[in-house]
Amino acid sequence: MKDILTAPFVKEMCDTTANMYRLGWDERNGGNISYMLDEEEVAQYLDINHVLREIPTGFKADALIGRIFIVTGTGKYFKNVKTDPENNLGIIRIAEDGTTAQLLWGYKDGGKFTSELPAHLMSHMARLSVDKDNRVVIHSHPTNTLAMNYVHELDEKKFTHTLWEMCTECIVVFPDGVGILPWMLCGTNEIGEATAEKMKEFRLVIWAMHGIYGAGKTLDETFGLIETVEKAAQIYMLTAGLERKNTIKDEDMIKLAEFFKVDYRKDFLNI
Ligand code: 2HA
Ligand code: ZN
DSSP states (O other): OOGGOOOHHHHHHHHHHHHHHHHHHOOOOOEEEEEEEEEHHHTTTOTTOOEEEEEESSSOOOGGGOEEEEEEEEEEEHHHHHTTTHHHEEEEEEEETEEEEEEEOOOTTSSOOOHHHHHHHHOOOOOOOOTTTEEEEEEEOOOHHHHHHHOOOOOOHHHHHHHHHHTTTTHHTTTTOOOOOOOOOSSSHHHHHHHHHHHHTEEEEEETEEEEEEESHHHHHHHHHHHHHHHHHHHHHHHHOOOOOOOOOHHHHHHHHHHOOOOOGGGSSSS
Protein backbone atom coordinates (compact mmCIF):
# COMPACT_ATOMS: atom_id res chain seq x y z
CA MET A 1 0.00 0.00 0.00
CA LYS A 2 1.34 3.43 -0.95
CA ASP A 3 1.54 6.30 1.56
CA ILE A 4 -1.66 8.33 1.24
CA LEU A 5 0.17 11.56 2.04
CA THR A 6 1.91 11.13 -1.31
CA ALA A 7 -1.35 10.62 -3.23
CA PRO A 8 -1.83 13.23 -5.99
CA PHE A 9 -5.37 13.97 -4.81
CA VAL A 10 -4.18 14.74 -1.24
CA LYS A 11 -1.39 16.94 -2.57
CA GLU A 12 -3.78 18.75 -4.87
CA MET A 13 -6.17 19.42 -1.97
CA CYS A 14 -3.24 20.76 0.09
CA ASP A 15 -2.02 23.00 -2.73
CA THR A 16 -5.46 24.33 -3.62
CA THR A 17 -6.47 25.17 -0.04
CA ALA A 18 -3.07 26.82 0.59
CA ASN A 19 -3.43 28.83 -2.58
CA MET A 20 -6.93 29.98 -1.74
CA TYR A 21 -5.86 30.95 1.78
CA ARG A 22 -2.91 32.89 0.36
CA LEU A 23 -5.31 34.83 -1.87
CA GLY A 24 -7.33 35.85 1.18
CA TRP A 25 -10.49 34.15 0.04
CA ASP A 26 -10.78 31.64 2.88
CA GLU A 27 -10.38 33.29 6.23
CA ARG A 28 -10.69 31.23 9.41
CA ASN A 29 -12.88 28.20 8.56
CA GLY A 30 -14.32 29.84 5.44
CA GLY A 31 -14.66 27.75 2.32
CA ASN A 32 -14.87 24.04 1.61
CA ILE A 33 -13.97 21.60 -1.16
CA SER A 34 -15.27 18.21 -2.24
CA TYR A 35 -13.52 16.16 -4.90
CA MET A 36 -14.86 12.86 -6.25
CA LEU A 37 -12.13 10.23 -6.44
CA ASP A 38 -11.60 7.18 -8.55
CA GLU A 39 -12.10 4.02 -6.42
CA GLU A 40 -9.18 2.18 -8.04
CA GLU A 41 -6.86 5.06 -7.37
CA VAL A 42 -7.94 5.33 -3.72
CA ALA A 43 -7.44 1.56 -3.32
CA GLN A 44 -3.73 2.02 -4.02
CA TYR A 45 -3.48 3.98 -0.77
CA LEU A 46 -6.25 2.66 1.51
CA ASP A 47 -8.08 -0.55 2.33
CA ILE A 48 -11.39 0.68 1.00
CA ASN A 49 -13.25 -2.08 2.88
CA HIS A 50 -12.06 -0.72 6.20
CA VAL A 51 -14.60 1.84 7.48
CA LEU A 52 -13.28 3.91 10.39
CA ARG A 53 -16.59 5.54 11.33
CA GLU A 54 -20.07 6.04 9.94
CA ILE A 55 -21.45 9.58 9.92
CA PRO A 56 -25.03 10.47 8.93
CA THR A 57 -25.25 13.17 6.27
CA GLY A 58 -28.85 14.26 7.02
CA PHE A 59 -30.02 13.92 3.43
CA LYS A 60 -30.32 11.32 0.69
CA ALA A 61 -27.86 11.16 -2.18
CA ASP A 62 -28.99 8.05 -4.06
CA ALA A 63 -27.17 9.05 -7.24
CA LEU A 64 -23.87 9.05 -5.34
CA ILE A 65 -24.09 5.65 -3.59
CA GLY A 66 -20.65 4.03 -3.58
CA ARG A 67 -18.94 7.24 -4.69
CA ILE A 68 -15.83 8.32 -2.82
CA PHE A 69 -14.97 11.95 -2.03
CA ILE A 70 -12.16 13.79 -0.33
CA VAL A 71 -13.77 16.64 1.62
CA THR A 72 -12.51 19.47 3.84
CA GLY A 73 -13.51 19.17 7.50
CA THR A 74 -16.05 21.25 9.39
CA GLY A 75 -14.55 24.05 11.46
CA LYS A 76 -11.16 23.45 9.85
CA TYR A 77 -9.00 26.21 8.42
CA PHE A 78 -7.69 26.15 4.83
CA LYS A 79 -4.55 27.70 6.32
CA ASN A 80 -3.79 24.45 8.16
CA VAL A 81 -4.60 21.77 5.58
CA LYS A 82 -1.12 21.55 4.09
CA THR A 83 0.65 20.97 7.41
CA ASP A 84 -1.91 18.50 8.77
CA PRO A 85 -3.98 16.91 6.01
CA GLU A 86 -5.15 13.94 8.08
CA ASN A 87 -6.90 16.19 10.61
CA ASN A 88 -8.30 18.73 8.19
CA LEU A 89 -9.42 16.45 5.37
CA GLY A 90 -11.43 13.24 5.20
CA ILE A 91 -12.16 10.60 2.60
CA ILE A 92 -15.77 9.42 2.69
CA ARG A 93 -17.87 6.97 0.71
CA ILE A 94 -21.64 7.30 0.40
CA ALA A 95 -23.10 4.06 1.82
CA GLU A 96 -25.83 1.87 0.32
CA ASP A 97 -28.56 3.77 2.21
CA GLY A 98 -27.57 7.02 0.45
CA THR A 99 -27.64 8.91 3.77
CA THR A 100 -24.53 7.66 5.56
CA ALA A 101 -20.95 8.71 4.95
CA GLN A 102 -18.41 5.97 5.63
CA LEU A 103 -15.15 7.50 6.77
CA LEU A 104 -12.18 5.77 5.11
CA TRP A 105 -9.43 8.19 6.17
CA GLY A 106 -8.93 11.52 7.93
CA TYR A 107 -10.88 13.73 10.39
CA LYS A 108 -8.38 12.22 12.79
CA ASP A 109 -9.36 14.29 15.81
CA GLY A 110 -12.94 12.97 15.67
CA GLY A 111 -14.18 15.69 13.33
CA LYS A 112 -16.38 15.39 10.29
CA PHE A 113 -17.04 16.78 6.84
CA THR A 114 -17.93 20.42 6.10
CA SER A 115 -21.29 21.73 7.28
CA GLU A 116 -21.91 22.56 3.62
CA LEU A 117 -21.92 18.88 2.58
CA PRO A 118 -25.60 19.10 1.44
CA ALA A 119 -24.78 21.91 -1.03
CA HIS A 120 -21.68 20.01 -2.19
CA LEU A 121 -23.23 16.60 -2.76
CA MET A 122 -26.45 17.99 -4.20
CA SER A 123 -24.32 20.12 -6.56
CA HIS A 124 -22.30 17.04 -7.58
CA MET A 125 -25.55 15.25 -8.45
CA ALA A 126 -26.84 18.24 -10.41
CA ARG A 127 -23.59 18.73 -12.35
CA LEU A 128 -23.20 15.00 -13.07
CA SER A 129 -26.70 15.00 -14.55
CA VAL A 130 -25.52 17.48 -17.20
CA ASP A 131 -21.77 16.69 -17.31
CA LYS A 132 -20.65 13.15 -16.50
CA ASP A 133 -17.05 14.30 -16.07
CA ASN A 134 -17.72 16.72 -13.22
CA ARG A 135 -15.62 15.85 -10.16
CA VAL A 136 -15.11 18.97 -8.07
CA VAL A 137 -17.20 21.46 -6.09
CA ILE A 138 -15.50 24.41 -4.39
CA HIS A 139 -17.04 26.98 -2.07
CA SER A 140 -15.10 30.13 -1.21
CA HIS A 141 -15.42 33.76 -0.03
CA PRO A 142 -13.40 35.65 -2.67
CA THR A 143 -13.00 39.27 -1.57
CA ASN A 144 -13.95 41.30 -4.63
CA THR A 145 -16.74 38.96 -5.70
CA LEU A 146 -18.24 39.46 -2.26
CA ALA A 147 -17.68 43.24 -2.34
CA MET A 148 -19.44 43.41 -5.70
CA ASN A 149 -22.53 41.79 -4.13
CA TYR A 150 -23.05 44.97 -2.09
CA VAL A 151 -22.89 47.48 -4.91
CA HIS A 152 -24.15 45.65 -8.00
CA GLU A 153 -27.67 44.49 -8.76
CA LEU A 154 -28.00 40.78 -7.97
CA ASP A 155 -29.56 39.91 -11.28
CA GLU A 156 -27.97 36.96 -13.10
CA LYS A 157 -28.03 38.58 -16.53
CA LYS A 158 -26.78 41.98 -15.37
CA PHE A 159 -24.15 40.54 -13.00
CA THR A 160 -22.80 38.14 -15.64
CA HIS A 161 -22.80 40.87 -18.28
CA THR A 162 -20.78 43.19 -16.03
CA LEU A 163 -18.24 40.42 -15.33
CA TRP A 164 -17.95 39.64 -19.05
CA GLU A 165 -17.18 43.34 -19.65
CA MET A 166 -14.32 43.39 -17.14
CA CYS A 167 -11.79 41.02 -18.76
CA THR A 168 -11.66 39.99 -22.39
CA GLU A 169 -11.52 36.26 -21.67
CA CYS A 170 -14.41 36.09 -19.20
CA ILE A 171 -17.03 35.12 -21.78
CA VAL A 172 -14.74 32.33 -22.96
CA VAL A 173 -14.00 31.01 -19.45
CA PHE A 174 -17.59 31.10 -18.17
CA PRO A 175 -19.85 31.37 -21.22
CA ASP A 176 -22.67 29.80 -19.21
CA GLY A 177 -22.62 32.83 -16.88
CA VAL A 178 -23.07 33.08 -13.15
CA GLY A 179 -26.17 32.01 -11.24
CA ILE A 180 -27.19 33.93 -8.13
CA LEU A 181 -29.06 32.89 -5.00
CA PRO A 182 -30.49 35.52 -2.66
CA TRP A 183 -29.10 35.64 0.88
CA MET A 184 -30.06 32.36 2.54
CA LEU A 185 -29.11 30.56 5.71
CA CYS A 186 -26.01 28.48 4.99
CA GLY A 187 -25.31 24.91 6.12
CA THR A 188 -28.89 23.78 5.43
CA ASN A 189 -30.47 21.29 3.04
CA GLU A 190 -32.57 24.20 1.66
CA ILE A 191 -29.56 26.16 0.44
CA GLY A 192 -28.13 22.88 -0.87
CA GLU A 193 -31.26 22.22 -2.92
CA ALA A 194 -31.34 25.79 -4.24
CA THR A 195 -27.64 25.63 -5.17
CA ALA A 196 -28.10 22.31 -6.96
CA GLU A 197 -31.06 23.69 -8.92
CA LYS A 198 -28.84 26.53 -10.18
CA MET A 199 -25.98 24.09 -10.86
CA LYS A 200 -28.06 22.40 -13.57
CA GLU A 201 -27.67 25.62 -15.54
CA PHE A 202 -24.48 27.24 -14.22
CA ARG A 203 -21.03 26.04 -13.09
CA LEU A 204 -20.77 29.14 -10.91
CA VAL A 205 -23.34 30.12 -8.30
CA ILE A 206 -23.09 33.18 -6.08
CA TRP A 207 -24.50 33.01 -2.58
CA ALA A 208 -25.45 36.66 -2.05
CA MET A 209 -23.35 38.43 0.59
CA HIS A 210 -21.62 35.13 1.40
CA GLY A 211 -19.47 33.75 -1.39
CA ILE A 212 -19.42 31.58 -4.45
CA TYR A 213 -19.72 27.93 -5.54
CA GLY A 214 -17.87 26.58 -8.54
CA ALA A 215 -17.97 23.15 -10.18
CA GLY A 216 -15.72 21.47 -12.70
CA LYS A 217 -13.78 18.47 -13.93
CA THR A 218 -10.58 19.12 -11.97
CA LEU A 219 -9.47 21.16 -8.99
CA ASP A 220 -7.42 23.37 -11.30
CA GLU A 221 -10.30 24.05 -13.64
CA THR A 222 -12.75 24.80 -10.82
CA PHE A 223 -10.28 27.01 -9.00
CA GLY A 224 -9.60 28.79 -12.31
CA LEU A 225 -13.30 29.49 -12.82
CA ILE A 226 -13.61 31.17 -9.43
CA GLU A 227 -10.29 32.95 -9.94
CA THR A 228 -11.51 34.43 -13.23
CA VAL A 229 -14.76 35.70 -11.69
CA GLU A 230 -12.75 37.16 -8.81
CA LYS A 231 -10.35 38.93 -11.20
CA ALA A 232 -13.28 40.44 -13.11
CA ALA A 233 -14.93 41.49 -9.84
CA GLN A 234 -11.66 43.11 -8.80
CA ILE A 235 -11.53 45.17 -11.99
CA TYR A 236 -15.16 46.13 -11.39
CA MET A 237 -14.45 47.22 -7.81
CA LEU A 238 -11.39 49.20 -8.91
CA THR A 239 -13.44 51.08 -11.48
CA ALA A 240 -16.91 51.27 -9.88
CA GLY A 241 -17.91 54.87 -9.28
CA LEU A 242 -15.33 56.15 -11.78
CA GLU A 243 -16.30 57.48 -15.16
CA ARG A 244 -16.02 54.59 -17.62
CA LYS A 245 -14.50 55.72 -20.88
CA ASN A 246 -14.04 52.36 -22.55
CA THR A 247 -15.63 48.97 -22.35
CA ILE A 248 -15.78 45.59 -24.05
CA LYS A 249 -18.85 45.78 -26.27
CA ASP A 250 -21.41 43.05 -26.82
CA GLU A 251 -20.29 42.74 -30.44
CA ASP A 252 -16.73 42.08 -29.17
CA MET A 253 -18.05 39.37 -26.84
CA ILE A 254 -19.80 37.71 -29.78
CA LYS A 255 -16.53 37.75 -31.75
CA LEU A 256 -14.73 36.09 -28.83
CA ALA A 257 -17.41 33.45 -28.28
CA GLU A 258 -17.50 32.60 -31.98
CA PHE A 259 -13.72 32.55 -32.39
CA PHE A 260 -13.23 30.28 -29.35
CA LYS A 261 -16.34 28.27 -30.25
CA VAL A 262 -18.08 28.46 -26.87
CA ASP A 263 -21.78 28.04 -26.34
CA TYR A 264 -22.62 31.22 -24.45
CA ARG A 265 -25.76 32.64 -22.87
CA LYS A 266 -26.95 34.75 -25.78
CA ASP A 267 -29.84 36.02 -23.66
CA PHE A 268 -27.28 37.59 -21.27
CA LEU A 269 -26.16 40.04 -23.97
CA ASN A 270 -28.04 43.25 -24.67
CA ILE A 271 -28.07 42.88 -28.47
O1 2HA B 1 -17.51 26.11 6.18
O2 2HA B 1 -17.72 28.77 4.37
O3 2HA B 1 -20.35 28.47 4.29
C1 2HA B 1 -17.40 27.47 6.25
C2 2HA B 1 -18.23 28.14 5.25
C3 2HA B 1 -19.68 27.98 5.37
ZN1 ZN C 1 -19.06 30.06 3.29
